[in-house]
Amino acid sequence: MKKFGFIIVLLVVSSGLLYAQSRRIINIPNISGYQTLKCDLHMHTVFSDGTVWPTVRIEEAWNEGLDAISITDHIEYRPHSIDVVADHNRSYDLAKPLADQSDILLIKGAEITRSMPPGHFNALFITNANLLELDDVQDAVKEARDQGAFLMWNHPCWDAQQPDSVLWWDEHSYFFENDMLHGIEVYNWEFCPEALDWANEKMLTMLGNSDVHGPMDVNDGHRPLTLVFAKSRTIGGIKEALFDGRTAVYFDNTIVGRSEFLEPLFFQSLEFKKTPLKLKNKESKVVKITNNSDVDYELELVQPGVGFDAPETITLKAHHVSALSLSGNSDEVANSGSLDVYYRVNNLLTGVDDPLVVTFTFRNN
Template sequence: MKKLLSFLFLLGLTFNLSAQIRTDLRLPELNGYKVLKCDFHIHTVFSDGLVWPTVRVDEAYREGLDVIAISDHIEYRPHKDDIKASFNRSYDIAEKYAKGKGVTVIKGSEITRSMPPGHSNALFLSNCDSLDTPNYMDAFRAAKKQKAFIFWNHPGWDAQQPDTTLWWKEHSELFDGGYMHGIEVVNGNDYSPEAHQWCLDKKLTMLGNTDIHAPIQADYDFAKGEHRPMTLVFVRDNSVQGIREALENRRTVVYFQDKIVGEEDYVKELFENSIEILSVDKSEKNVRIVLRNKTDLPFKLKKTAHDINLVYFREYEIKPHGTHAINIKLNNGVKSGNINFEVTNLLVKPNIGMQYSYPL
């Protein structure tokens, strides 16, 4: 019996340790900034989620996230007959548990209203309870009074905008009044080109989050290489204030599936810091460029308009941590020029990849 109990104890310990192995997403630092992997839209049993707040911390740790926001609904609490607590409670539990795990927890709430204006997350709150009010504008005012960072969630959600993703007059009122600082461009696996364009036009911060309710492995098959969407935040330091400062200054891109979405300046810098030129061999009629991808991101290149005397393949994929050669034939005495590409999985405009040129 003692041997059996010892075996079961060791077996349980082994499973527990293996469950807590952290898988880091390897990315380059941008010039002067660290990259934090963040999910700012997460639910627990304190609203309509299916897990305890500590589980969200463990999930984030295992997936290599640096920051999460617990953002339980204010107006929708289907478990309230069983779980009676302040709207601050889920954050309190998660934040205490996260200490020492390298995961920062941000206090937030989801203002959950019909369309318009729909759902919005308020981050960096001091008291979530103050958002519990019948009038939606009073909830936004309470968030603004606490100097919250507020973003519009899933504007293209079928349940609220089944036909067309619209910007309503109520959103103009929120934006003009300083109650909207960003928009979810990606929610779960859904990308909103309309939200992408609004962020560019109105200089709003782009975010990509899970909006997770079930255990994370129910929505993403890690064995197949799937991963949650993340907001990559470029910070000067990883303090809560440093995260806020970066969000307020729009230093973000979104990572989902195998794509990056963001403003071109940050996307281009991320790309250039990810690719290392190992060698350039040039002869009279040929150029051979060997590249190395230093990150966990793939890069997909598609040839665009160029000098037809520079002959090279139409498409390339530079796989994570892989090397790739680009061979260019120089015809008709051409000695130089640019090879031009669209990096199709780096979206700098709605469904349009970043244009990139390399001089020979």
Template structure:
């Protein structure tokens, strides 16, 4: 029999659990000119395939973590809970959709075509009827997804269970690409980064994606108190299914994991500068004098900078970390008389945690008025 104190304690724990589920985290990644920056996870599972949670839990998790959109991508061919969870392939979406609308989380109808290599596992987003993807021939399933207007991407291309020795691009993937049946590729999945996939995305004009592929409750896979799940940043004209679909087909995405960003320079550069704020007052630096510029980082990403070219007539720090949510001083010192004639001082930094390809970081230029 429980004592009065035990009853009060259990009530407190229960009540605290309810209250803690009502707060929403803010993911501080800024918008860029012309687009909203949407935080998305397009590869998650529920008990309707091989996940361990009910579909509404995925919506609650996404809302609490600050995501804008998710796609429940339960497997078509692999359903280990089918004896206990009897339903068609659209059911997980149908269960989750009312709560997603209530929570203002964009829920995308999706499914995972689950086959051996090649072609491996493929996610189809924006489908109309997942049941029609249940085909004996994998090409028939993929073509059906395309007929439904799907955006199709290759999941975890470097997954050791399917490519144990090396991550390869197969002839079958070339066939899919040439026939408009492959539009994107996961550069990062769960806890794995695939540099080969990043190279293919650049070479073959594939949209870059980064997803959790979560099966258990999200907090069992990631420490959300200090970090975040892997996510795809989508730069969309609107926070709608149509806006996200247009952005994915237009390749306006970035990979975001462990405070690292990967993408094209035309996306990462405006994202970097949208994160920062500093005054545009003339520095008026003379030889032997110094000026301090205070840079505010409004985002949640620590940007790690490394000087890639010496200044002309001045010195700048070789290494700088622009801490998330903090003000970082940048001191510039004149080292020759040339500085007094310079109208603008250009400082070139490589951003170590912003990647364009496996061997290249984003290079940014700070331009400060001097006169």
């Protein structure tokens, strides 16, 4: 008993030290009409095959600057069940008070864990995880749907389940056609190009999550995140946005999503003066562009300017001011009311081989 008591005290003290750390700010801007919420919607605790207590997931999320998480412990796979005896709702119940105290939005979820096909599905916004413990996978997924769940296919590129080729199975068509498949993980510690293709083809919501099992260890970088463009910073706001497909996937120095969200996100990150350049032939003007986001935007020129030259490549470094130099190469530039510069942003992807193309328009006269 003394040893058990010491372990409990150690857990409490360690937890307090973790939570006392300063909170990071993730600098990804809001876009018009929406708040950009930083979310991780796939993770585990000791109540399935994870190695941490549920409250640790809240502390990690707070320290890293997240807005929302979902603890999605496995329904069918619980290797610690001899020592950790509880029902499938327990991890949520334990984490919820600290989440409320920390202003972390905790979405009730679970992972329906089956072999391929159909593989693993996360069910978010459920009301009772215990009711998902059913023998037939179709019955389990249907029960989640009937609870109002948003359902996503986890890590379709995971080679443990699809070692030779990544396939969309008849079972996935069944779930998709019967309102039981709404999203797909485009990134789960690896980029899955097939998932991005299916998301675009079938208008599935794109997600990127950590699927973390042990303690989250993020030093210089950040965990994979789903950026949710929500009308409000609430669980209801996230749910509405997920069902409407308003997300992007943020991993490493890359964001994947639809152009309708990536383009405003890109330009909301930047500041530059709108005063006329008054560029003439054989002259150069410099536009100073401030990037307030955490992303180094990697730009490559799409086509030459009309009457002027622009850099073939330029990186708009995060939290830096970058100089974009434009040089007149003909007399006609002096009569141009505006100068349009077309760049592809190589680390903002709308498709597997489709970087976002943006247009800078600078006043000239």
